[in-house]
Amino acid sequence: MSRPVSIHQLATGVPGLDAILGGGLPEFSFNLIAGPPGAGKTTLAHQLMFALASRERRALYFTVLGEPPMKMLRYQQQFAFFEAGKVDDTVRFVNLAEEVASGRFEQVLARIQKEVEAFGPGLVFVDSFRSVLLEASPRAKGGLSPQEFIQRLAIHLSSWQATTFLIGEEPSASETQPVNTVADGLLYLYQSVYRNSMVRKIQVLKLRGQATSPGIHTFRIGGEGIEVFPSAVVPGDTEAGAPAAAVPRREGRLSMGVPGLDAMLGGGLPSGYSLLVAGPSGSGKTILATAFLAEGARLGQPGVLVAFEQTPSQSWSRTIDDLVRSGRIGLINTRLLDLSIDEIVQRLIDLIHRMKATRVVIDSLSGFELAVAPTFREDFRESLFRMVSVLSGLGVTVLMTSELEDRYADLRFSPNGSAFLTDAIIVQRYVELDSRLKRVTAVVKVRGSAHSDELRQYEITEEGIVIGAPLAEYAGLLSGRPMRILETPEGRPR
């Protein structure tokens, strides 16, 4: 029987990072943290180090920086993860400037070996590694080549049972090529600047023996340090196995909190469905969404609201405030304009779990698109698809609102073609009736369910949406200019 070596994974302590690494960092691995200046490499290294360092697993941080180590310490200690009490106890900084200045890799290697043997670390960091190569290589004549140096370093540190991180620049730079080959793990950090917004991104380009999360993930650097937002992965997207049935949809239907609407939907919104409410400005989408959450709260079904609307009305604020304060709904209300969709999804998932929420409202997709950093807007539709899939994987019922332009000539439900993503659609429109601007609504689709096909007039009152009678005596309602159907002498429309 073959017994493969079991590789212990270290929990990195960086929120979201373990998820994209496929569980954590393999112990004794030799890793490269690469990226252009200002990408957050040194911050990531420090955060990893302070999270992982302990009496049993001490950390040695070699500095060979472009920036003086004093400045590095000065700025890194601004982060909450920097524990001054660990310095010189479980964390030790060693400056290699002199050895590097000697221009000989042998001397650099000898110093690293000496310090490693003296301190016995379980974690070793070399920052920046590229400085070592750049400084030392042109002067090394007859000594070790960069390739040999790196290999010896890797062998030495791995046999010392140290998990190692080299911090360097671009992974494509020719001088770091040897590192890429030797490295077990390769994390690439960069900043993407588009128009006037900046978004930080991280990619796991390589991690031996682990199923990492592919793709580009975003991260943020705040007072606590780095937080990674793993890119939403569509559940059940493997070829084999049960498609998307991993999370069974809950049975039953949810009441919408608007009298008459449940009947139009064929008995309420099926649990686990996503519903798009499309309508022009002022048609009552937010009111409908609020009613949906309030009804959930009334029935003991907690909800989460992601609000992007800039000017909610007073009554809306009051209702939402009451629900939030009483802990029956969670609120993500953001005015940031450089969000990544993954960041929102991550916050949303966290909140859904925390609230044990079954109802989710995203109000509105148009506001969401505006809040997302411009660099993500091109992929907005794809990201929306991923988000809806992730939410449906969680088994929650989602209501999304979408601003609909008053274009009477064509019947569209969303500007970003999101209609096909959702299981159900309710449309709201303005029509002119007897020289008045009236609102009408209809259920356009409810996947796999019978539903009403009536166009119903509705009013917005203090109590919310009040659905009226079908407008059977009119034709051409959707054109915005309905005509009363003349009655025949027999009393039937003709």
Add this chain to the structure above:
Amino acid sequence: MSSPHSTDQQHEAIRRALAHRHRDDSGSGAIAVASLGLWREVNARLAPMIGARGVDALFGRSLQLTTPAYPWLALAVEQEDSAAPLASLAARLEARDPRTAAEASVALLAAFTGLLATMIGPSLTDRMLDPVWGPAPEPPAAPKETTP
């Protein structure tokens, strides 16, 4: 600067550390040797962390900050680019009366410590340099018990 120790306490710790090192001899020569010893320890603690060049730069700046009060130290600043600025400092101290030498030495070390604290923060500074100054005096302790 919000050090857990006040500047006065820090001064006191440095003064005590210096006095401790020349307790058998109160002459200027002994003070110079004791100062040199402290600087070597400071360097040994800090150079690995912030680099020898980092320590040198802070030392140079501390001398500059201390010279208004002790102008005769200025000569040491001018000789800073020599191979042994510390040897030069020792020579300056030795040439003064013991009280002035001790005062200047403490002032210089305190300026250095304060400067370091503005760079890397008071807690990290204390963490690195407190072992050099040694423990604060305690009431005479009972003989140590040996644990099995």
